[in-house]
Amino acid sequence: MKRIITVLSGMGLIVFACAAVTAVAYVVGALAEEHLFTGASRLTNILFLMVTFVMIIATLLTVAERKWSALIQDRIGPNRARINLPGLRNAPLAGIPHLVADAVKMLTKEDFMPALASSFLYKLGPVLAMGSVVALFAVVPAGPSITLWGHRVDMVVSTPDFGLLYLLAIASLAVYGTSLAGWASNNKFALLGSVRASSQMISYEVALGLSLVGLIMAFSTVQLPALVGTLAAETGTSTGQARYLWQFTGADGGFDFGLPAWGFLLQPMGFLGFFAASFAETKRAPFDAPEGDSEIIGYFVEYSGMKFGLFMISEFIEVVILAGVTAVLFFGGWNLPFGGEWLATQLKDAPLLYGTLLGTVFWLKVIGLIFVQMVIRWTFPRFRYDQIQTLGWKILLPMGLVNVFATGALVLWDPSLRYLALFGFLQIAAVLALTFSTGDEPQASHGAGHGALGHGNTPGGLPTGAHGHALPAHGRVAESLDAKAPVAASVSSSH
Template sequence: MSRVLTILTACITIVVAMFGGVASAYLVGGLVEEHWFTGASRLTNILFLILVFVMIIATLLTMAERKWSAFIQDRMGPNMARIGLPGLKNRSLGGLPHILTDVLKMLTKEDFIPAAANRFLFNLGPILAFAPVFALFAVVPAGPSVNVFGHRVDMVVATPDFGMLYILAIASLAVYGTALAGWASNNKFALLGGVRATSQMIAYEVALGLSLVGLFLAFSSVQLPAIVGELGSAVGLGTGQAQYLWRTDGEFDLGLPAWGIILQPLGFLGFFAASFAETKRAPFDLPEGESEIIGYFVEYSGMKFGLFMISEFVEVVVLAGVTTALFLGGHHLPFGGEWLASQPLMQEHGWLFGTILGTVFWLKVLFLIWVQLLIRWTFPRFRYDQIQALGWKILLPMGLANVFVSGALVLWDPSLRALAVLGILELGVLAVLTMTRKEPAEAGGAHGAHGGAHGGHDTHGHGLPAGAHAAHAMPAHGAAHASTH
């Protein structure tokens, strides 16, 4: 019972903290718009969205992943680091002191640079791996555009006409960071890890781009704000994912929204899998290869290693944010959004309406982060040939087929209802495939009976018990099976 109360308290605390953070972002944005200049809220959005939300969530993930992995593996979590102050010496404080110890260790650990390394490129590698990840979130709308103190406040840093092209271009820069880190170390093992990382990231960038083409066709735009959409001033005038494909009549809007995951379930699956592989986290963490002491950052120490590590957690947050904006309706509610916007209180206090929807956006982001952690600690590491086969032989053909089918359905029915019907059928098929379990083969079947009937003789004619014969033959069979691969 106490554990349930602890979890509920933590969830409520997270929701309240996010609500307060989003409200602060809107109110500060309205103040700077009033007292500074038009567009000044975009500057404060850099502070709140990137440095506060993204960075703090990524930092807390270093502790949350330890706790979640301990929960899945049924072992003790991060509880050893303590603060030596009166009243706190015997308290683990939820594992939070581990974050402080990580920071202190990285800042004080010796900064080692190999003598034969290229110093400039060696120092440039962590920067190229870390900086582009932060830049990706600049075009992600984390809330609606509302009026605060009589001025329009957009909860996004930038809205270029080439929004998604910007994301694809900046994301590809991370390849240079991993490649340079492996090559500049002048270490054969680091170079091997860098080659692995480069090959893997390039393979999945192709599938990543193809998985989004169907979405671009459906909404006729590559701008994230246009894809997310806005609620209309009247019933049925919503745009992007804010519109309804089917809805009921009445004051309270209820229906099927045009979310990306409904229109493009295969696009969602391909984008999420390819993006997950781009983060180079398990089960796609072959570029690191800890068990083989091979990794593109094997020669890095101190804060340079810390940049590589924290960039992975930032990628987790950014991936969840971009996926939410593209496929989960962004900051929109699945129903009741138009009704909420029409309430007098929301029309009078725009910042409150923006805060509610902004909190919805970050809750969706947290859900996708949880899904990523669940995958991270559930699946074992893939072989490298399996990783490449998934990218080139499964995701790429699936993306091509999805583009052709989506384009044909959009031309046939511009209302997107035909595309939604196909999407619902695809979701049903995926659900059935996910829930279907293959029955294990019965042990000791016909093969065991056959071996028993022949008295358990080995290839040399020596009589052996049936169990010993099976134990004797299995290694040879396993070796033969491995040799075929």
């Protein structure tokens, strides 16, 4: 019960923190619009969205990953680092002291550079890896646009007409950071890791781009705010993912309920392809072949101190940005699946509360998608390198092509997207059926087992040699297993 209360308290604290920072971001943006110049709120959003939200969440993920992985694997998480102050000496403080220890270690560790490394390119590698990742969030809308004190405040840094193209272009720059890091280190193991990273990222970028073509055709736009859409209560007509495919209630202005036009319902194949390809580009397990320490040493093996820290934190930033982009493209952004029109009508005279609520909804979706990534990270083992390439070129790429042709045909047939949604439901049902289906395990017959382990034969039925030394017969195997059963039971009980 104590653990449940702790978890619920932590969840409540996360919701409160997201709401508080979102409200402050809107207020500061409105003040900037009033006292500086039109569009000044976009500059303040750099501070709140790209620094406060993204950086703080990514930093806390270094501890959250240890906590969540311990929860998944049923073991004790980080609790050794303590603060030597009265009342805190015996308190693990949810593992936060480990975060402080990591930061101090990376900031004070010796900044080593190989003697034969290319100095400029060696230093440029972590900068490119970090900068290209952070720049991605500049076009991600994190909340609705509201009018506060007579000034329009947008919860986004930039809204270019080519939003999706910007994402694909900037994401492709990350490959230069990993390539330069391995090549400039003048280390063959680092070079091998960078070559793996480059080939993996390039192969998955093709599938990544194809997975978004169907979404672009469905909504006829590449602007991220247009993909999220607007409600009829705000602009008179619901657009994008804010509208309903089928609306069952709320036509008279009451509580609205229906099936929203969210991306993952219209494009389930596109969602699976995008999520898998984006996850592979983060270079995290099960796609961590570029830094697989059981096979090679990663592309950042020659980096120490804060340069290594930039590579490490950039991976966690990629996790946050992948969650944010996925929420915008496939899960309606800040829109609710029901009651959106009703809420906009009820809070028409309280724009700050309205923006705060929906902004909090967006960040809760982001945190939920981050948790999904962590579950995948700590569930699947590392894929072999040939399996990674096979998935990218032979599965995701053909799947993306099929999705593009099917989406184009259905959009031309029915521009209302309802038939596309029905096709999406069939895909979701097929995926669920494949996921939860279990085949019957073959059971070895008694006679076959006896013959396979008979005198003078190996388990495969091959002769053992001139002297006829063989594995124990069936009865002796059973005897040996029975003899060891109490030991196994005691080991199991000790766990």
